[in-house]
Amino acid sequence: MVSILKKAIMAVTGLGWFVYVVLHLAGNLLLFKGPETYNAYSEFLVSNPLIIPAELGLLVFLVAHLASAWRVTRENSAARPQPYLERVLSRRGGTTSASGWFSTFASRTMWYGGVLLLFFLILHVWMFKYGDRSGAHGLWGLVVRSFKNPWISAIYIAAMLPLGFHLSHGFASALQTLGLLKPRWYPGVRRLSQVVGWVLAAGFILLPLWALLFAEV
Amino acid sequence: MDTTLDAKVPSGPLERKWSDYKSTIKLVAPANKRKYTLIVVGTGLAGASAAASLGELGYNVLSFCFQDSPRRAHSIAAQGGINAAKNYQNDGDSVWRLFYDTIKGGDYRSREANVYRLAELSVNIIDQCVAQGVPFAREYSGVLANRSFGGAQVSRTFYARGQTGQQLLLGAYGALMRQVAAGRVRLFPRREMLELVVVDGVARGIVVRNLVDGKLESYVADAVCLATGGYSNVYFLSTNAKGCNVTAIWRAHRKGAFFANPCFTQIHPTCIPVSGDYQSKLTLMSESLRNDGRVWVPKQAGDRRHPNQIPEAERDYFLERKYPAYGNLVPRDVASRSIKAVCDEGRGVGPGGRGVYLDFADAIKRDGRAVIEQKYGNLFDMYYEITGENAYEVPMRIYPAPHYTMGGLWVDYNLMSNLPGLFVLGEANFSDHGANRLGASALMQGLADGYFILPVTIGGYLADARLPKLDTDHAAFKDAEREAAARIEKLLAVRGKRTVDSFHRELGLLLWDKCGMSRNETGLKELLEQIPALREEFWRDVTVTGSAGTFNQVLERAGRVADFLEFAELMVIDALERRESCGAHFREEYQTEDGEALRNDDLYAYVAAWEFTGVGNRPILHKEPLIFEYVKPTQRSYK
Amino acid sequence: MDFILKVWRQNGPDAPGRLVTYEATNIPPEASFLEMLDIVNAGLEARGEDPIAFEHDCREGICGSCGMMINGRPHGPGRGITTCQLYMRQFKDGQTIVVEPWRAKAFPVIKDLVVDRSAFDRIIAAGGYISINTGSAPEANSILVPKEDADLAMDAAACIGCGACVAACKNASAMLFVAAKVAHLALLPQGKPERRRRVLAMVAAMDAEGFGNCTNEGECEAECPKNISIAHIARLNREYLRAKFFSR
Structure with a gap:
């Protein structure tokens, strides 16, 4: 498939997931409100007839994102079979591009971070979507009890680091790939991308942290 | 035997010569064009525009360059601009004025008809280049901007920042690559022309060295067009790209093409x-x-x-x-x-x-x-x-x-040299700039030759020529290949101590001192001793590392310097022979009281076209008299 | 000035290569990087050794011939220059300098620091031009081009095709090169009739050469000797998506 098309698919599906992640965080912040609100919200979602197409959509987006990423990553490493013995990136060399873009830890680890997020996603769905909600306080109880286990909390908190990195490059990158940016927006969008990525990551980290330290079941 | 050369300038009034000639010249039928194979050596403005235009007409074109890509030819380095008599500025410019300025700037040592044609075509060049997407400077209204440029009192220079040559070349290169994609032009980059192949007095092909694997390759054609640029690098230090060389035209000269006005070298x-x-x-x-x-x-x-x-x-x-x-x-x-x-x-x-x-x-x-x-x-x-x-x-x-060399292979009005079937374009020919070129005129000439003149005149030649079918097994090709191979072997066999560049540098200094901005008889005569001695030392003591059958940049340079060492002598002979000062050729013996160039129109109003008679032998001088029917040669005055 | 050079030597595309150490001594600080290599090569030639092969021609930053990785950066330290415009005064006396060729699958090594960049020619052949035959052009001023567009087109057209963008990109992507040509022509009214065909064909040709994909890191722009902006890559993406989904 044509390179730009693959990248466009990654951009669109990535932005789709980004929107979902924002909504998901907004919904899950209801955890702080207690079992009634949170369970009602959960009930509203699962009983909604749109949930199946939405979930299918997310799945399709995920597969497309992943498949494109796989191809792009493989092609990219094939494009330079012999690596440089010495390479100084522009930022260290002091010539960051005039547009303000440069290679970052986040941009160089999109594939690895993405794979970690995939494993986390599988764990996450298995634990909460298909977990046992029949105990006290329903889903709220399941979530909070799970987070009371410091190991699980630790995994959840740690998993948000790749999310922060992934989004801090991915958000701006997707907009650039779709050709939506004007040059004068570059610095702003780069910063926005990092803020958005880390705010979301921090938001998600709050949940296990709160459950572990403050919630009472 | 020296002869008087006929430039084959069409008759009729100056302003009508080209248009009348163009409409009466013989044509090759469209369906027949693909049966002709044409070689174009060089991919600068002249070469690329010629190869592209010939391809568009339907000829089968083979395009050669020594660089890795046609886009790197040295035309790319031209900064200032390109002249055209558009008179967009309403400052009184006209084809006549551009013609007059050019011929006067050349100190009345160029051919009237050629220069007029150049001025006439200048306007078409701008149209063509704009249509190709050359991003010329614009006014806020969207119209083209102009500036005035060295030696002109009108604003007729079109420019694309300080990269006009680059943009024009990329336009021509685009046109060329379009023909490559269409299959009309085959591209042969990283090939250096080492021999011209002449069969029964007619140019029929070339031998090139593939610079990657070192193999010699022969190509047959119905006509050979050289657009291989100038020879300023004979001075070693010049503004030319390092690869610029005299080899292609020198090799053609050795095969019988006359070299015209080699002493006209411009110092920028x-x-x-x-x-x-x-x-x-x-x-x-x-x-x-x-x-x-x-x-x-x-x-x-x-x-x-x-x-x-x-x-x-x-x-x-x-x-x-x-x-x-x-x-x-x-x-x-x-x-x-x-x-x-x-x-x-x-x-x-x-x-x-x-x-x-x-x-x-x-x-x-x-x-x-x-x-x-x-x-x-x-x-x-x-x-x-x-x-x-x-x-x-x-x-x-x-x-x-x-910076630039006005001299080059002699060509007639059709841009054909005295060897039938050998066409010479751009800086490689001698034709339009006389003894001095005006700023922003080189780009104009290269493109006029390539886009508009050669594609017309070559048809006239082909329509009349009766060319037997040939292939590269012909004895002339085998001989040329042997000659080229022998020269390479000879260079590698010297195994001396001095580097190629040290010889080149020494030659350059000699010429710069005695055959540079000003020349005199004593100095030139000294050079006629020193150059052969240096050449002799070169063949005795040069070191060329590596082998023939590989990518070998030392060998490339050595071959070029060997040719410069032969060519330099001709340049000096020409400078010595021309006992007058004109344009860039300043003989100290011939100057006015206040130190200006003193022309001698009675004796030297001619093009000196030299015939090769062997290395170290006195070449034969042929003259093309310059007759000025429309402008009266005057003492140039810029006071 | 004296330097220790570690230069990649490789005899052919399939030959193994290695770094070889040379001493560059008595180098004037005003010498360009290529002139420094000339001096080293003159020494090698005089000793009958094979000099370092490197590509160069105009030596004034416009032909795009020269280009090498110098201490891990395409065209060496500095911004907006080619290797021939890099001067030795930029380096410290006694410094070790590592010199490697551009590395990309699409740019196989020919010898030492010389690589084959003909992939760029093939991309241009696919559509990097306006299809107009000689002689069929309208009067130049009948095509009005807003100055802003002409300037922007010129910014893009300044590309010299040296390949530093590919060399700099961690994915060896040629997007900046392709974007520069697509943007140059798409910005001008003359280029509009073919813009759809052009972008589709050029991107297809780019992919066929084995360049990597763009991951929007801007390293190409940072090392581009002509400072061509990645805003042109955004334009290329737009042009492509428009051609693919929104035209006709």
């Missing part, structure tokens, strides 16, 4: 001065700088003060003083010589006293730094990168450097 006034003997080339600063910069030296010889501390009264703005009408905008040869003169008086500035100031202080005061920055920012940056000096605050230092 505005280059960055030499700073040391490690230096590999000289960098040109666009002549457009002279539009706003003022050239001066201290009045006192040996004044070593910082330029900004020399008061106005102690400065000599010598161009403005000597040539009040044109001031800093006098033609290149005049400017270069004046600069040399003040340096010879000991008033030069910078290391070794070989330099003069080009000062922008007044222009910055008048227009503001922003305006100057907008016009010349990239040039000031370039100057800073090379010298480490900030020209907004300290005047630039400039000194002349070899």
